[in-house]
Structures are given as structure tokens and as C-alpha cells.
Amino acid sequence: MSAAFSTxxxxxGETFFGAPAGRYCDGRLVIDFIGAIxxxxxxxxxxxxxxxxxxxxxxxxxxxxxxSNLTTEQVKETIPVILGKFTDAVKNVYQLGGRYFWIHNxxxxxxxxxxxxxxxxxxxxxxxxxxxxxxxEVAQRFNAKLNKTVMRLRKSFPSAVFTxxxxxxxxxxxxxxxxxxxFEQPFVACCGHGGKYNFDVRYSCxxxxxxxxxxxxxxxxxxxxxxxxxxxxYHYSEAANKWVFDHIVDGAFSDPPNPVTMACRRQ
Numbered sequence: 001m002s003a004a005f006s007t008x009x010x011x012x013g014e015t016f017f018g019a020p021a022g023r024y025c026d027g028r029l030v031i032d033f034i035g036a037i038x039x040x041x042x043x044x045x046x047x048x049x050x051x052x053x054x055x056x057x058x059x060x061x062x063x064x065x066x067x068s069n070l071t072t073e074q075v076k077e078t079i080p081v082i083l084g085k086f087t088d089a090v091k092n093v094y095q096l097g098g099r100y101f102w103i104h105n106x107x108x109x110x111x112x113x114x115x116x117x118x119x120x121x122x123x124x125x126x127x128x129x130x131x132x133x134x135x136x137e138v139a140q141r142f143n144a145k146l147n148k149t150v151m152r153l154r155k156s157f158p159s160a161v162f163t164x165x166x167x168x169x170x171x172x173x174x175x176x177x178x179x180x181x182x183f184e185q186p187f188v189a190c191c192g193h194g195g196k197y198n199f200d201v202r203y204s205c206x207x208x209x210x211x212x213x214x215x216x217x218x219x220x221x222x223x224x225x226x227x228x229x230x231x232x233x234y235h236y237s238e239a240a241n242k243w244v245f246d247h248i249v250d251g252a253f254s255d256p257p258n259p260v261t262m263a264c265r266r267q
Contacts, residue, residue: 027238033245048097058106105143110135113197113233190228199233
């Protein structure tokens with residue numbers, strides 16, 4: 001989003017970079033932690049066939065349907081279209097020389113503040129930990145079909161290696177065990193403004209307001225981002241990203257169950 005639409009502003013980046021760094025997070029993303037592993041292993045740029053191509057998709061594609069006032073059933077009907085575009089993207093990378101693919105499924109977006117604040121739920125639609133069950137059901141439907149899509153890609157491109165990573169299970173586990181794991185207020189954004197979830201779509205992280213002639217920040221950060229799971233209502237904090245990374249790096253949630261360091265090798 002930063003590259004395509006607008007510059008990321010402060011306080012994004014404050015935890016690790018000390019300034020905005022093109023990421024909607026207080027610090028590093030899961031891909032940053034993965035990249036650190038390969039820092040000394042990366043070949044010159046011309047060797048595209050030796051690179052690991054990572055995909056983390058679904059959340060924006062699915063929630064954009066709700067933004068467009070689609071019903072849950074109508075959003076489900078868009079899944080084949082989304083996965084068709086994903087397949088085209090993988091084919092394009094393959095044709096350019098890419099052979100190694102690390103594919104994350106989509107997370108439980110029904111647990112995120114922007115969904116919980118933006119789409120009020122009836123009591124029966126809230127699950128045992130406080131997430132929006134209908135939205136997570138859509139995510140799980142998407143993931144099941146994404147997994148089948150990856151299986152078809154393996155058959156279509158036998159010389160490529162596709163690793164499917166179940167980040168949904170990891171993220172849901174993190175949210176459901178937040179307090180035991182040292183986190184707090186899993187459904188409240190660290191950087192936001194107002195309401196039960198500290199989220200208001202009109203005031204994004206770092207938003208300002210003029211008071212007389214002075215610009216005042218009204219969407220500031222929480223006291224300790226390292227204890228929060230959600231950064232800005234949409235995205236995870238660096239601490240949460242690191243926790244997710246630590247649980248997927250060894251292949252425990254991957255198919256095939258290989259660590260990320262083996263993702264660029266044919267078995």
C-alpha cells in the first residue's frame with residue numbers, strides 16, 4: 001500500500017526503525033524476519049530462479065467485499081476470482097524464472113479491530129474468544145480453496161517448490177492466548193483513536209487535528225507496543241509479527257513441513 005498509494009507517516013516504524021519505513025507497523029513485518037535469515041545467503045539480483053517468492057494474501061481482498069456492502073455469501077462468491085488472479089500472478093513469476101514459493105494463507109480477520117468496529121455483530125456471531133465468527137468462516141473457506149489452488153499449481157509446475165503456510169492457525173492461537181503469552185487487550189489497536197477497539201476509520205494511526213492553529217496528533221501510540229497484538233486496527237505489531245515468525249520458521253505449520261531455510265530446495 002505504501003508503494004502504490006501513499007507515504008506511510010509517523011508513528012509507524014517507531015519501535016525498530018525509529019521513523020516510518022514503508023510498513024504499516026510499529027516495526028518489522030513477518031517478511032523482515034524471514035529476510036534476515038537469508039541475508040547472507042542471497043545471490044546477486046540476476047539469479048531470480050534462486051529467490052524465495054512470498055505471498056501473504058486474502059485479507060484485503062475479502063474485506064474489500066464488505067466495504068462494497070456485499071453480504072457474506074456474496075463475498076464467498078468472489079473467492080474463485082481472487083484465487084484466479086493469484087494463480088495468474090504465480091504463473092507470471094514462474095515465467096520470469098521464479099521457482100520457489102512460500103505462501104501464507106489469510107489470518108483470522110474477524111478478530112481485528114477494523115472489522116469488529118466496522119461491522120457490528122449479534123451475540124451468536126461472536127465466538128468464544130470475542131472474534132467475529134462469520135468473517136473467520138470466510139477466511140477459512142478462502143484458505144481451504146487456496147490450499148487446493150496450491151496443490152493444482154504443484155501439478156502444473158512440477159519443477160517449482162510450493163510451501164503452503166497456515167498462518168491462520170498461528171495468529172488465532174496468539175489472539176486466543178494473548179494474556180498467557182504476555183500480551184494485553186488483543187482486540188484493541190495500539191495506535192488509534194476512540195471507542196471500544198481504539199479504532200475509528202476516520203482517524204488512522206498518526207492522524208492529526210487542528211486545535212486553533214496547532215496541529216495535534218489524536219491517533220497516537222499506546223504506552224508499550226510490545227505488549228499489543230494489533231498495531232493500527234488493520235495490521236499486526238512487530239511483537240506479534242515476531243511471535244508468528246517464531247512459530248512458522250521451523251515448518252511446523254507448513255505443507256510440506258520444511259523450515260523456511262529449506263524452502264528453496266527440492267526434496
